[in-house]
Amino acid sequence: xxxxxxxxxxxxxxxxxxxxxxxxxxxxxxxxxxxxxxxxxxxxxxxxxxxxxxxxxxxxxxxxxxxxxxxxxxxxxxxxxxxxxxxxxxxxxxxxxxxxxxxxxxxxxxxxxxxxxxxxxxxxxxxxxxxxxxxxxxxxxxxxxxxxxxxxxxxxxxxxxxxxxxxxxxxxxxxxxxxxxxxxxxxxxxxxxxxxxxxxxxxxxxxxxxxxxxxxxxxxxxxxxxxxxxxxxxxxxxxxxxxxxxxxxxxxxxxxxxxxxxxxxxxxxxxxxxxxxxxxxxxxxxxxxxxxx
Amino acid sequence: xxxxxxxxxxxxxxxxxxxxxxxxxxxxxxxxxxxxxxxxxxxxxxxxxxxxxxxxxxxxxxxxxxxxxxxxxxxxxxxxxxxxx
Numbered sequence: 001x002x003x004x005x006x007x008x009x010x011x012x013x014x015x016x017x018x019x020x021x022x023x024x025x026x027x028x029x030x031x032x033x034x035x036x037x038x039x040x041x042x043x044x045x046x047x048x049x050x051x052x053x054x055x056x057x058x059x060x061x062x063x064x065x066x067x068x069x070x071x072x073x074x075x076x077x078x079x080x081x082x083x084x085x086x087x088x089x090x091x092x093x094x095x096x097x098x099x100x101x102x103x104x105x106x107x108x109x110x111x112x113x114x115x116x117x118x119x120x121x122x123x124x125x126x127x128x129x130x131x132x133x134x135x136x137x138x139x140x141x142x143x144x145x146x147x148x149x150x151x152x153x154x155x156x157x158x159x160x161x162x163x164x165x166x167x168x169x170x171x172x173x174x175x176x177x178x179x180x181x182x183x184x185x186x187x188x189x190x191x192x193x194x195x196x197x198x199x200x201x202x203x204x205x206x207x208x209x210x211x212x213x214x215x216x217x218x219x220x221x222x223x224x225x226x227x228x229x230x231x232x233x234x235x236x237x238x239x240x241x242x243x244x245x246x247x248x249x250x251x252x253x254x255x256x257x258x259x260x261x262x263x264x265x266x267x268x269x270x271x272x273x274x275x276x277x278x279x280x281x282x283x284x285x286x287x288x289x290x291x292x293x
Numbered sequence: 294x295x296x297x298x299x300x301x302x303x304x305x306x307x308x309x310x311x312x313x314x315x316x317x318x319x320x321x322x323x324x325x326x327x328x329x330x331x332x333x334x335x336x337x338x339x340x341x342x343x344x345x346x347x348x349x350x351x352x353x354x355x356x357x358x359x360x361x362x363x364x365x366x367x368x369x370x371x372x373x374x375x376x377x378x
Contacts, residue, residue, distance in 0.1 A: 041305040048301060049372055052334070052363055151303040151374065215321050215335040224336050225361065228374065235303050 004278065007271040011264060018260035024090055025253035032183060032246035038148065039180065039239040046232050053229050055212075056222050057198040067223040069162070069230070072195035073171045078115050080138070080170040081106060082161070082193070083129065084177040084237055085122035086245045087144045092252030094178060094186065094245055095124040101188040102176045103132055117170060121157065121238075138169070149242050154235035161234075162227055165194055177237040178244035184251055186244035193233055196226055294328040297368030298344065300355065302376050307355075308344075315369055316343040316352070317362050326362075326369045333364040342371060 002010075057070065083102045085095050102125070106116045118129055120140040130137060141157055143149070161173060173194035178186045214221055295311035316325045318340035326333075337360035343352035359374030 038304075042303055044306045045301045045303045045372060048363075048370055049361075052361070052372075056334075154303075155374075212332040212334055215319055215333070221334060221336055221361075228359065228361070231374075232303060 002270075002274075004271065004274055007267060007274065011267045011271060014260050014263050014267065018257055018264065021253045021256040021260060025250055025257055028246045028250035028253060032243060032250055034148075035239065035243035035246050036180075039236075039243050042236060042239055046236050049225070049229055049232050053222075053225060054198065056218060056225065059218055067219070067226055068166070069194060069196050069226040070198075070222070073168070075171045076114070078117070078170045078172070079109050080117050080119055080161075080164070080173040080194075082119045082157075082173055082175045083121065083125050084175065084241045085120065085125040086241070087123045088245075089124065090253065091245050091249035092255075094248035094252075096128070097186075097188045098176050098178055099125040099128050101190060103129065105174065105176075105190060106133065119161070119173075138164075149235075149238035151231070151235050154231050154238055158227060158231040158234050161194065162230065170194075175234065175237055177241045178248075180240045180243040180247060183247040186248055191233070191237070193230060196229060296326060296328040296330075299368065299370045300342070300357075300376065301370065301372050303374065307376050312344050313347050313350070314345040315371075316345070317369075317371065318342070319362065326364055328368075330364045330369070332366070333362075335362050336360070337362055337371070337373070 081102050083098060085098060089095070102118075106118075109116050116133065117136045117138045118133065119138055120126055120129065122141075122143050126137070126140065139160070141153075141160070143153065146153055164170065165173070172192065175191045175193045177189060177191075179189040180186055296314065298308060298310060298312045298315050299306065300308040314325055314327050316323055317335070318338055319335040320338050321335070324335070337357065339356075339358045339360075341354040341356050342360075343354055345352050356377040357371065357373035357375065358377075361372045363370045363372070
């Protein structure tokens with residue numbers, strides 16, 4: 001049985017832990033709102049661009065002179081896995097879920113005889129991936145200085161990826177991130193980003209039947225738009241990831257706060273019991289002493 | 294007749310309003326868009342989009358970088374990567 005002083009110490013330490021988790025939960029709730037708003041306002045651009053891409057790619061797809069980013073290198077042996085993580089913990093299974101999805105895919109690809117490399121965004125996934133694939137982390141994009149993912153970051157990542165692609169370093173790239181469903185549910189998701197898959201949304205209304213003029217030609221526009229579309233996809237993924245992180249963090253911290261409360265209650269009961277036991281023992285001793293006289 | 298003009302960046306919807314005419318700096322030369330323009334798509338070179346709220350008004354200049362313009366029956370949509378307000 002722990003002494004009264006020890007119990008008191010434990011209760012106090014759990015109380016201060018609860019303060020921390022509570023604070024983190026409230027911070028996450030506030031940040032979640034912001035991240036959701038950011039994801040919301042990015043949607044307009046992404047949707048319009050996807051619409052334009054859909055109507056254009058339908059015309060150019062399958063042609064031999066389609067841009068490299070769209071038709072691919074013709075092989076699919078070398079895969080690049082782009083894994084978007086966060087830099088901070090305290091978010092439950094958020095990071096490990098993404099990493100697990102990535103590792104699963106990596107093993108699957110290796111079993112099928114392909115080579116796999118990793119491009120990491122954020123710092124949290126690195127140790128786990130390095131343990132499983134020590135030699136295959138090609139590059140890492142450092143986000144530790146960035147508080148909110150902006151388009152500039154997505155641009156830098158996309159530029160790096162395109163440069164690597166054009167240098168012939170890989171054939172196919174997949175992007176791993178967490179899709180934000182709600183504060184409670186975040187789905188680890190994988191998307192193929194290179195070669196750019198044709199968007200499946202319906203083409204922009206009005207352009208389907210009407211004859212659209214292109215300036216310069218369709219292929220030139222497509223070549224110009226593909227890198228931009230890639231940036232938008234990465235940007236969208238970063239925003240979803242940010243929202244998911246805050247959502248996961250909020251849920252995890254809510255659970256932690258509640259657990260700490262339960263723990264405090266049971267420790268307090270234990271503390272009061274032992275205190276009463278001590279008082280009773282003392283009283284018995286006094287009474288026994290008085291009777292002996 | 295007003296032209297519906299939208300200017301969108303990845304971060305937000307910058308403009309969505311009814312205007313008289315917009316002059317867009319296309320890669321192959323500037324072009325003005327009025328209401329009822331034929332469907333048209335063009336890339337944009339970095340420069341200023343001129344927005345005429347009414348006929349003959351002084352144009353409002355919006356600097357855009359990395360842009361793309363699309364004219365459909367819903368009006369003119371300019372997608373730009375960066376906009377300097």
